Amino acid sequence: MMTSLKIAFLPLTDAAVLAVARERGFAEEEGLAIDLVRTTSWATLRDRLVFGQVQAAHMLAPLAIAVTLGLSQQPAALAAPYKLNVNGNMLVMANDFARALEPDIAARLADPLGTAHDFAAAIGLWKRKPVIGVVHRFSSHAIMLRYWLASAGIDPDRDVLLRVLPPSLTVEAMAAGEIDGFIAGEPWGSAAIDAGLAEAVAIGERIWRRGVEKVLAFRTGWLEENPDPVDRLLRALARAAAWCDDPAHHEALAHLLSGPRYVDQPADLLLRALDGRVVARAGDPPLASPDFMLFSREATAFPWRSQALWIYSQLVRWGMVDHSPAHAAQAAAVFRPDVFRRALADSDVPMPGASMKLEGAVELPLAVGSRRGELTLGPDRFFDGRVFDPERLDDFLAGFPPPR
Amino acid sequence: MRIVIIDDSGLRATVLEEGLREAGYDDIHIVPPRGAFVARLERMAPDVVLMDLGSPSRDTLEEMLTVSRALARPIAMFVDQSDEAMIGAAIDAGVSAYVVDGLRKERVKPVLELAVRRFNAFAKIQTELEEARTALADRKVIDRAKSILMNQRGLSEQEAYALLRSSAMNQGKKIVDVAQALITASDLLGGGL
Numbered sequence A: 001m002m003t004s005l006k007i008a009f010l011p012l013t014d015a016a017v018l019a020v021a022r023e024r025g026f027a028e029e030e031g032l033a034i035d036l037v038r039t040t041s042w043a044t045l046r047d048r049l050v051f052g053q054v055q056a057a058h059m060l061a062p063l064a065i066a067v068t069l070g071l072s073q074q075p076a077a078l079a080a081p082y083k084l085n086v087n088g089n090m091l092v093m094a095n096d097f098a099r100a101l102e103p104d105i106a107a108r109l110a111d112p113l114g115t116a117h118d119f120a121a122a123i124g125l126w127k128r129k130p131v132i133g134v135v136h137r138f139s140s141h142a143i144m145l146r147y148w149l150a151s152a153g154i155d156p157d158r159d160v161l162l163r164v165l166p167p168s169l170t171v172e173a174m175a176a177g178e179i180d181g182f183i184a185g186e187p188w189g190s191a192a193i194d195a196g197l198a199e200a201v202a203i204g205e206r207i208w209r210r211g212v213e214k215v216l217a218f219r220t221g222w223l224e225e226n227p228d229p230v231d232r233l234l235r236a237l238a239r240a241a242a243w244c245d246d247p248a249h250h251e252a253l254a255h256l257l258s259g260p261r262y263v264d265q266p267a268d269l270l271l272r273a274l275d276g277r278v279v280a281r282a283g284d285p286p287l288a289s290p291d292f293m294l295f296s297r298e299a300t301a302f303p304w305r306s307q308a309l310w311i312y313s314q315l316v317r318w319g320m321v322d323h324s325p326a327h328a329a330q331a332a333a334v335f336r337p338d339v340f341r342r343a344l345a346d347s348d349v350p351m352p353g354a355s356m357k358l359e360g361a362v363e364l365p366l367a368v369g370s371r372r373g374e375l376t377l378g379p380d381r382f383f384d385g386r387v388f389d390p391e392r393l394d395d396f397l398a399g400f401p402p403p404r
Numbered sequence B: 001m002r003i004v005i006i007d008d009s010g011l012r013a014t015v016l017e018e019g020l021r022e023a024g025y026d027d028i029h030i031v032p033p034r035g036a037f038v039a040r041l042e043r044m045a046p047d048v049v050l051m052d053l054g055s056p057s058r059d060t061l062e063e064m065l066t067v068s069r070a071l072a073r074p075i076a077m078f079v080d081q082s083d084e085a086m087i088g089a090a091i092d093a094g095v096s097a098y099v100v101d102g103l104r105k106e107r108v109k110p111v112l113e114l115a116v117r118r119f120n121a122f123a124k125i126q127t128e129l130e131e132a133r134t135a136l137a138d139r140k141v142i143d144r145a146k147s148i149l150m151n152q153r154g155l156s157e158q159e160a161y162a163l164l165r166s167s168a169m170n171q172g173k174k175i176v177d178v179a180q181a182l183i184t185a186s187d188l189l190g191g192g193l
Helices: A015-024 A042-050 A060-067 A105-110 A110-125 A140-151 A167-175 A188-194 A220-225 A227-245 A247-260 A267-275 A303-318 A327-334 A337-343 A390-398 B010-022 B036-046 B058-067 B086-095 B104-151 B157-171 B175-188
Strands: A003-009 A032-038 A055-058 A077-085 A090-093 A131-134 A161-164 A181-185 A198-203 A216-219 A370-372 B005-008 B028-031 B048-052 B075-077 B095-100
Touching: A003 A015, A003 A042, A003 A227, A015 A032, A015 A055, A015 A216, A015 A247, A015 A267, A032 A227, A032 B028, A042 A055, A042 A060, A042 A216, A042 B058, A060 A077, A060 A140, A060 A181, A060 A216, A060 A303, A060 A327, A077 A227, A077 A337, A090 A140, A090 A188, A090 B157, A105 A110, A110 A140, A110 A198, A131 A140, A131 A167, A140 A181, A140 A247, A140 A303, A161 A216, A161 A337, A161 B058, A167 A188, A181 A188, A181 A198, A188 A198, A188 A267, A216 A220, A216 A227, A220 A227, A227 A247, A227 A337, A247 A267, A303 A327, A303 A390, A370 B157, B005 B010, B005 B036, B010 B028, B010 B104, B028 B036, B036 B058, B048 B058, B048 B104, B058 B095, B086 B095, B086 B104, B095 B104, B104 B157, B157 B175
Parallel strands: A003 A032, A003 A055, A131 A161, A131 A181, B005 B028, B005 B048
Antiparallel strands: A055 A216, A077 A216, A090 A181, A090 A198, B048 B095, B075 B095
């Protein structure tokens, strides 16, 4: 007897694990018939989940936290027991704007701090306050962009204009001159570069080497009432994720995602993020960025509570939510390592022993305590060297200037 | 009550506007979600904003509703969060509604119900139109295949059609698919028809 599940997603490369779970039979092997509902805005994806049209969604991690905290329309308790990927963003700016930055793009991308300072200088030279597209106020990309800009003393609410627009409209808006650049999940940055409209200015992976991206979000009530399908789905996703990470499958994966039911963009564009071979300027040879987007290795999918708290710290920093112990607890509880452990207890997925860790403290690959299997954590430094200790949230927050 | 409809499809917006006017609402504006639509909307200071749930510009609109200093009163989705049946019907129909804070739900509910009915009616028209278009396109393909058979094999129109139909039945395919295959093959062979 098959169980049917509806899951909403946005046309992005990092919907890969969901697409593969469905198309390569991993869901079916777990007795699940999954129906993937293509959606074109985060607002609609959120509404479909919150009002019960779908049981789960491919959601921006900060949005899941924001909905739970009542910051994005109808408040609803959401639960994220599984991370669909880490990394995968790129900031691109119009060619004219990028001319004021380091011309050697490999050097530019390798030094986010230097580039942030060059960016600050470039703002003054630009014809207007630069308009930068972000896909949502509560997106990982917007939070990373703010973090990066602020490191060079740029006030993201005053010195630039952040304009919200969905990923699929970014390239069009660049072509129409409505925005001067944007940060979005792949393949949209690559699409703008290929169209000759923009060049790469920063890569998410160089800002936070293991940046939280999309999570699989459920309504908490539904998750609690339906442990069996939830567990089966997580097992299917874990196997699909391992499949996605395997370089031997990247070409097939790019081809699958290029179809009109998924991303509907050329396979060779999609392949760049999967292979970590980024074309940073039209016509340039690709630059190797092997950690551009991760699905499975290093326990990528494990929802560390400390990561939910880091996101929360940034919402507080920018005055999007008032800090209180209750809010912090609510935010941390969105990530559900307990459900991850339950679902994957009998699998071969390496299982971290803890649910929280320092974020930004790993410089080189590090073997860590694991209840099963070998677990090596990849480098997860922030480019500015800050370390987030979830036990000392207040100290961390005190390290940022108060919001205006 | 000022109602703004944000819509790309001229036809759907017109269908909705007509319905609202018939029901006695007369302060209705249609704004396509392009360019600086957000600034236009801000100046209009609407009481109710209706938008296609499938529009990719919803995130842009919501951001404006969150940060706008020009709007005197906050606007949030739907008016009565407890009315789950209504919200369900709206989402199923593809309607999203934003309502200014303080507007009584008895005043808004009829607008929302009307929008749901009109969106559903529009979706039905679209489906019918699509079916009619497909039927027309299919007929053209079949006509072309028939004329190929008539010319190449000297058949009458009826015989050509009967041949297409029996091939389709034998192969378990649709007539239009067999006709298309015939046209492709004929083109490849330089049939020139």
